[in-house]
Each structure stands twice: as structure tokens, then as C-alpha cells.
Amino acid sequence: MISLYRPGTGILHRRSAGAKLGLLAALALCVSVLPLGTTGTAILVAAVSSLYVVGGLGWRLLAESWWRLRWLxxxxxxxxxxxxxxxxxxRNAGRVVALILLVALVTRTTRMGDLLDVLQRLLRPLRVFRLDPETAALAISLTIAMVPVLAGFLNQVRDAQRARGVRLGPRAALPLLVLTLRHADDVGDALAARGLAR
Structure with a gap:
């Protein structure tokens, strides 16, 4: 399975996957619901950005994350x-950026296997409704991991178009779709090789 995990010993790496997932859910809810002004949004984005440094990922990865988001x-x-x-x-762009940075932060500091284990435990009670917790957990974890991956694909498309002297526009949708579908095929092949998909 494709993982964005970066090994480390920072404070976020030492926290459990469940704690990080719960914090992500709480922060995402707050960011979406709370009426933040322009100043509040700027403080929010700065606070989320500082988590990269405080959490042990460093300035370089923070700069890389921002660089990938530039065209978005x-x-x-x-x-x-x-x-x-x-x-x-x-306000709205700041909220989106903060959420994407948070999701990327979780995927960079959490092994996918740990994330899957937590999601499976959380989803077990839904077996009553004939929901397979393993399949649902895999789908959720792949969705979370895809957010920074798609931002990277958008960056690749923009760089390729700029090299050809083309401006980013509706034409960018096609190569972005091709990259996304190719990535989906790679993930599907990886899952099938591990006996997780057919």
C-alpha cells in the first residue's frame, strides 16, 4: 500500500493513531463550524503550520507542503x-488549507497499519448493519491518504504545463484525472497483491 509516512521521533510520532485521528476529527469539525474572521483564519493556518515544526517534521517538509498547495x-x-x-x-481558502495540512500531518506521522487498526476498532459496532469494518477502514484510510497525494498531482500537472508554456486552466483536469486513475490502479494492484482486493 502506498504510504506517506515519514519515520521520526517527534511528539506527534509518539502519539497513538487513535489520539491523532480523534484530534483530526475534532479540529476538522471546529474549523468547519466555528465562525472565524480573517485574523482568526490566519492564526489557525499559522498554528497548524507550526505543528509541523513542533511535531518533529521540520521546516523543509512544511515548506514542501505549502509549495504543493500553491496552485490550489x-x-x-x-x-x-x-x-x-x-x-x-x-476565510474559506484558509479553512481548506488548514484541513489539508492537518490531514497531511496525520498521514506523515502515522503508519497506515496503525490507522487501519484504529478505524477497524471504531467501525466494529457497525457490523450490526452488515458493514465490514476492515473494508470500511481501508476505504477511509485511503481517502485520508489521497488528500496530499492529489495536491502533489496538481503540482506535477502545473509544473508540466508551465514547462510547455501553458496556463493552468480547464485543460489541467484531463492530466490530473489520468494521474489519479493511474494511482488508483497502482493502489488496486498493491491491494490485490496483498490479498486485500479482487
Whole structure:
């Protein structure tokens, strides 16, 4: 299985997968629900960014994460600025960036196997409704891992288009779709090789 885990001994690496997943869920709910102003959004994004350094991942990985998000930020914030104004653009784009950085932080500091174990335990009571906890846990963990992967694909597409002198636009959707489908095939092959998919 494709994993974004980076080995380390920082404070976040030492926390359990369950604690990190619970914190991610709580923070995602707060970020989505709380009415943050422009200043509050800036503080939120700065706080999430600081977790990379405090958690032992370092400035380099933080800079790399921001660099991968640059075109998403420009396109999203630009579109929101045009349609709803600057304040709303900053608030909503800031929320999205904070959530993506948080998800990437969890996937970088948590082994996929540990994440799967926690999700399976949480989903076991749903067997009453004929839900297979192993399959559901795998789907959720793959979804979480795909957020930073898709940001990386968008970065690759933008770099390729810039090298050809093409501006990022609707045409970027096709190569992004091809990269995503190719990645899905690779993940499917990896799962099938381990007997987890057919």
C-alpha cells in the first residue's frame, strides 16, 4: 500500500493513531463550524503550520507542503475573491488549507497499519448493519491518504504545463484525472497483491 509516512521521533510520532485521528476529527469539525474572521483564519493556518515544526517534521517538509498547495490556494482563493469578496476568500481558502495540512500531518506521522487498526476498532459496532469494518477502514484510510497525494498531482500537472508554456486552466483536469486513475490502479494492484482486493 502506498504510504506517506515519514519515520521520526517527534511528539506527534509518539502519539497513538487513535489520539491523532480523534484530534483530526475534532479540529476538522471546529474549523468547519466555528465562525472565524480573517485574523482568526490566519492564526489557525499559522498554528497548524507550526505543528509541523513542533511535531518533529521540520521546516523543509512544511515548506514542501505549502509549495504543493500553491496552485490550489491561488485558484481557490482567486475564484472566491471574484465571486464572494476578499474576506470570504481568505476565510474559506484558509479553512481548506488548514484541513489539508492537518490531514497531511496525520498521514506523515502515522503508519497506515496503525490507522487501519484504529478505524477497524471504531467501525466494529457497525457490523450490526452488515458493514465490514476492515473494508470500511481501508476505504477511509485511503481517502485520508489521497488528500496530499492529489495536491502533489496538481503540482506535477502545473509544473508540466508551465514547462510547455501553458496556463493552468480547464485543460489541467484531463492530466490530473489520468494521474489519479493511474494511482488508483497502482493502489488496486498493491491491494490485490496483498490479498486485500479482487
Amino acid at each position: 490556494i491561488i485558484v481557490l482563493a482567486g475564484a472566491l475573491w471574484i465571486f464572494v469578496g476578499l474576506d470570504e476568500a481568505v
